[in-house]
Amino acid sequence: MNVYDEAHHLEQAIKESEEYKQYSLAKEKISGNPELEGMLKDYQQKQLAVQSRQLMGEEVTSDMLQQIQNLYQIIAKDPLAAQYLQCEMRFALMMQDVYKILGDVIGIDR
DSSP states (O other): OOHHHHHHHHHHHHHHSHHHHHHHHHHHHHHTOHHHHHHHHHHHHHHHHHHHHHHTTOOOOHHHHHHHHHHHHHHHTSHHHHHHHHHHHHHHHHHHHHHHHHHHHHTOOO
């Protein structure tokens, strides 16, 4: 068994997964709406900033969390954005499971 060949099989399996297909389709639909795409990008950047602060052990204020929650509530009212966020979450969960499996092989505790 060649590890590189198996990695390419994993790549293909991910691309053929329902999670990836739905996420790609939702992402494509969002890209046709610059205003919505910008709002989602802003939301994701704020979310990433909070996660980064948490990982670095820095304080995350309730104002920061409230701002993200408020932004999410505004975005989620748009059916296309809500669908995108749901597809993104399903794809991210699948990838998290894959990373865990790979991490288990090399002894990385998550």
